[in-house]
Amino acid sequence: MTVIEVAAGLIQRDGRYLIARRKAGVHLAGYWEFPGGKREGGESLEDCLRRELREELNVVVGIPLPYRIVRHEYPEKIVELHFFRCVIESGEAEALDCAELRWVLPEEFNQFTFPPADAVILESLQRDAIMESR
Numbered sequence: 537m538t539v540i541e542v543a544a545g546l547i548q549r550d551g552r553y554l555i556a557r558r559k560a561g562v563h564l565a566g567y568w569e570f571p572g573g574k575r576e577g578g579e580s581l582e583d584c585l586r587r588e589l590r591e592e593l594n595v596v597v598g599i600p601l602p603y604r605i606v607r608h609e610y611p612e613k614i615v616e617l618h619f620f621r622c623v624i625e626s627g628e629a630e631a632l633d634c635a636e637l638r639w640v641l642p643e644e645f646n647q648f649t650f651p652p653a654d655a656v657i658l659e660s661l662q663r664d665a666i667m668e669s670r
């Protein structure tokens with residue numbers, strides 16, 4: 537099975553992260569996720585992320601900082617998720633290509649259903665937040 541490369545943004549502001557709910561009718565519909573999408577030919581993952589965040593949220597972000605890479609095998613596809621930390625440089629996030637948006641604290645992640653691939657990232661961000669508060 538071919539591996540689908542995806543770039544996703546860990547967009548942080550005042551200790552909260554921006555999460556988006558996937559629209560109906562797509563893979564993992566209704567799940568909450570970190571905004572982003574599939575890399576197109578000839579594009580770097582950083583360019584992909586910046587494009588996706590413009591398309592999905594109408595925001596421009598600064599230089600994305602690599603955080604972690606997660607490979608996950610779903611029954612229907614294999615995804616390689618490249619998570620980047622980033623900050624909004626201009627624009628206020630709008631739900632252009634997602635069902636709903638929320639700014640949430642890491643301690644609130646458990647109130648939302650994320651795709652199984654995201655579990656390690658959620659735990660890692662929660663751990664980071666605890667370390668930063670010490």
Ligand SMILES: Nc1nc2c([nH]c(=O)n2[C@H]2C[C@H](O)[C@@H](COP(=O)(O)OP(=O)(O)OP(=O)(O)O)O2)c(=O)[nH]1
Pocket residue numbers: 542543544562563564568569570571572573574575588608615617651652653654
């Ligand atoms: N953006 C994002 N995708 C995720 C996460 N976790 C996870 O398993 N995925 C999966 C869902 C999808 O199969 C794939 C991302 O593709 P996508 O549907 O967002 O792609 P896209 O924005 O380019 O949308 P499209 O043009 O193909 O409709 O990765 C996550 O946290 N963020």
Ligand SMILES: [Mg+2]
Pocket residue numbers: 571572573574588592
């Ligand atoms: Mg997407």
